[in-house]
Amino acid sequence: xxxxxxxxxxxxxxxxxxxxxxxxxxxxxxxxxxxxxxxxxxxxxxxxxxxxxxxxxxxxxxxxxxxxxxxxxxxxxxxxxxxxxxxx
Numbered sequence: 427x428x429x430x431x432x433x434x435x436x437x438x439x440x441x442x443x444x445x446x447x448x449x450x451x452x453x454x455x456x457x458x459x460x461x462x463x464x465x466x467x468x469x470x471x472x473x474x475x476x477x478x479x480x481x482x483x484x485x486x487x488x489x490x491x492x493x494x495x496x497x498x499x500x501x502x503x504x505x506x507x508x509x510x511x512x513x514x
Contacts, residue, residue: 428489430481430499432465433458442466445476445495447484460484465498476502482511 427450432443434455445463452458462484463476481499485491485508491499499505 428459428484428487430462430484430489430491430495432492432494436468440468442468442473445481445498447480447489463498474498474502476504478502478504478507482508486511 428447429450430445430447431454433446433448434441434443436442443465444458444461445465446458447460447462448456448458460480462480464473465475466473476499481504496505
């Protein structure tokens with residue numbers, strides 16, 4: 427099972443994250459299949475860069491986003507686009 431989740435980088439109290447597609451059995455910061463975005467909550471405003479095409483491909487192939495990633499994708503409008511494409 428593939429999950430779309432955050433992979434933590436940075437130092438103590440200064441995290442930034444990659445949004446990756448990874449096997450659910452892999453460790454949080456372990457092996458991944460593809461980098462689909464970057465999230466940096468320490469910047470003002472928050473830096474969020476997501477490759478929409480890559481995320482849509484993984485969602486259509488059955489990948490499940492974690493709760494946090496789902497919130498980020500909703501903020502970018504990707505979840506709404508995915509559900510619209512699913513209805514067609």
